[in-house]
Amino acid sequence: MKILYSPASPYSAKCRMAARHLGIELTEVKTDTNTAPAELTDNNPLGKIPVLIRDGEAPIYDSVAIMHFLDRKSGGKLYPKKDEKRTEAEVLEALCDGVMDCLLSIVYERRFRGEENAYQPWIDKQWAKVVKSLDHLEKNLPKTGKKLHGGHFALAAMIGYLDLRFNGQWAEGRPELASWPDIFAKKFYHYAEMKAAA
Ligand SMILES: N[C@@H](CCC(=O)N[C@@H](CS)C(=O)NCC(=O)O)C(=O)O
Incomplete structure (x- = not known):
């Protein structure tokens, strides 16, 4: 594949x-x-x-x-089996994917219209969603128990993208979220290697 x-x-x-x-x-x-x-x-x-x-x-x-x-x-290894836990994982993934949608929308606005023509109210609207979502995650950081699930991978991908394109603009005041990749890296052993290759 x-x-x-x-x-x-x-x-x-x-x-x-x-x-x-x-x-x-x-x-x-x-x-x-x-x-x-x-x-x-x-x-x-x-x-x-x-x-x-x-x-x-x-x-x-x-x-x-x-x-x-x-x-x-994988025989059901990526999402929790229990209904409520599965829903929790899926909603976390939806939130992180949604943040990525907003971030991408900002990046595309600047890239395709050009910095000088980018429509600032649109950028602000998208960024406000990002801020609200990151604040929510900071206060409700998902549990990272024994098993990683789809929501955790979405969260790691979202933080990776924030670091890549919005470095210095999101981590301040959000210590829990900013240090979460250290917890993730302890469970996903290939994280450092994949990050370095990106
Ligand atoms: N909802 C889609 C979003 C995919 C997406 O927007 N990918 C971006 C790259 S990160 C892309 O292909 N952009 C090119 C385009 O929109 O034409 C998913 O979850 O896969």
Whole structure:
């Protein structure tokens, strides 16, 4: 199986980390969405990454569908079995993915319109959602028990993207959240190596 990804893509990072944690081997194919290569657009009409490509089977997108596929493939190791715990993990993933949506929207606004033409009220609106969500996470940091789940991988991917594109703009005043990757790294042994390669 291969995954179309880019090193900076947080949704891709979430899936790649989860697959690695579960021991599911994926061939990673670096993909530039800006050039819209046929391998991407033929497999995902939205032209977005990540996309999981399987031999002789339909491609899988988006990242949430890939995570649920990885969960089934691993015999249910990626999400908790108990209903309420599973819902908790899924909502954490939704929140972190939602923050990534806001951050990406800001990055794209600046990139495609140009810094000088970027529409500041839109950026502010997206950033306000990020602030509210990060404050919520700071006060309600998820438990990181024995087993990691999909929500944890989403949280790690979100923090990775904040560090990459919004370094120096989010960690101050949020010590719990800022130091959470240290807890995560103790349970996901490939974290440092994957971060360094990104
Ligand atoms: N909801 C999607 C979001 C995927 C997404 O927006 N990926 C970005 C890269 S991080 C992308 O492909 N952007 C290119 C585009 O929107 O054309 C998911 O969870 O996979």
